[in-house]
Amino acid sequence: MVLFANVTPIYKKGPNCQAENYRPISLTSCVCKILESIIKVQMTAYLDNKKVISDRQHVFISGRSCLTNLLEVFEDWTKSLDEGYVIDVIYLDYKKAFDTVPHQCLLQKLQFLGFGGDVLRCLESFLTG
Numbered sequence: 001m002v003l004f005a006n007v008t009p010i011y012k013k014g015p016n017c018q019a020e021n022y023r024p025i026s027l028t029s030c031v032c033k034i035l036e037s038i039i040k041v042q043m044t045a046y047l048d049n050k051k052v053i054s055d056r057q058h059v060f061i062s063g064r065s066c067l068t069n070l071l072e073v074f075e076d077w078t079k080s081l082d083e084g085y086v087i088d089v090i091y092l093d094y095k096k097a098f099d100t101v102p103h104q105c106l107l108q109k110l111q112f113l114g115f116g117g118d119v120l121r122c123l124e125s126f127l128t129g
Contacts (some may be wrong), residue, residue, distance in 0.1 A: 006027040008024070008027055009022035009023070009024060010023050040060070047065075103127040103128060106115065106127070107124055107127065
């Protein structure tokens with residue numbers, strides 16, 4: 001299966017004459033977005049059924065979001081403070097996390113989890129093409 005997208009450079013920061021200061025954004029068709037949504041729902045259900053997804057995962061899970069994550073951690077912190085514990089918090093910035101994930105490694109992990117055939121080929125085409 002071949003999916004197409006128009007890739008447009010979006011300016012991030014720094015001198016606008018340097019290519020590394022732009023981020024590629026894929027503008028996909030409605031059909032591609034619908035297919036992407038169907039694949040996401042099916043993959044998430046499969047991973048949930050296999051008990052691969054942690055209960056602490058909030059993003060990409062139906063009914064969970066960054067807000068539910070924040071509310072849950074705030075509840076934990078409040079309980080700990082009420083019990084007299086000291087809390088240290090470390091914030092990590094994962095802004096570029098997806099851009100730095102080796103796509104071949106991600107595809108191997110998906111295959112290890114049981115994804116294969118057309119789904120894996122479609123994902124490989126999306127990530128590498």
